[in-house]
Amino acid sequence: MKKFIAIFVFIILAACNSQKKYSDFDYSYSRSGGLSPIYENLLIKGNNAHYSFEGHGKNIKKDFKVTAEERKKIENVLSQNNFRMIREDYQKVYDNISTSINVKIGNQSGSKSDASMIMEGDKDRWNNITTVFQDIIKNKINATS
Numbered sequence: 082m083k084k085f086i087a088i089f090v091f092i093i094l095a096a097c098n099s100q101k102k103y104s105d106f107d108y109s110y111s112r113s114g115g116l117s118p119i120y121e122n123l124l125i126k127g128n129n130a131h132y133s134f135e136g137h138g139k140n141i142k143k144d145f146k147v148t149a150e151e152r153k154k155i156e157n158v159l160s161q162n163n164f165r166m167i168r169e170d171y172q173k174v175y176d177n178i179s180t181s182i183n184v185k186i187g188n189q190s191g192s193k194s195d196a197s198m199i200m201e202g203d204k205d206r207w208n209n210i211t212t213v214f215q216d217i218i219k220n221k222i223n224a225t226s
Contacts, residue, residue: 108155109183110214114196116176123214128152132222145221158213159189162206170198180211 106124113120119136125147134141164184179196193199199207 107184107186108214109185110180110211110218111182112178112180114176115178119178121218123218125152125155130217130221132218134222141222143222147217147221151217155213155217156187156189158210159184159187162209164189164193164206164210165191167193167203167207167210168200169193169195170200172197174198182210182214 106126108123108125110123111121115136117137119134121134121136122132124131128146128149130145130147132141132143132145164182165188174197177196179194181192181194181196183192184190193207195207
């Protein structure tokens with residue numbers, strides 16, 4: 082019986098630890114939803130990144146390294162576009178692919194989403210920020226696929 086309990090505890094601990102990459106990050110970029118749903122995530126912790134995409138008949142999961150230059154570019158774009166001050170609109174939008182960005186480090190830490198749209202005056206700044214993450218995905222994932 083003791084062996085059974087020990088194995089059970091080990092399985093629980095292993096399962097909890099496997100989710101760590103999804104909760105322990107510095108930067109998170111995710112897109113989800115739509116009429117034909119997609120789920121896309123880019124999680125960056127230090128110089129390590131995890132990317133996953135599911136939808137449109139594809140299922141991609143990759144771990145890769147982010148260069149110091151790419152991290153600096155993210156930090157600069159967040160600061161230059163004043164990420165924390167981007168205003169989210171609260172109108173209802175249905176069947177839309179929404180983008181969420183979470184920043185856990187630095188002066189621009191915060192969480193923003195365009196699920197209910199971004200206020201008109203802040204759309205250019207939002208697009209500048211999302212472009213940085215999309216460029217990393219394009220350069221690291223799409224180039225090798």
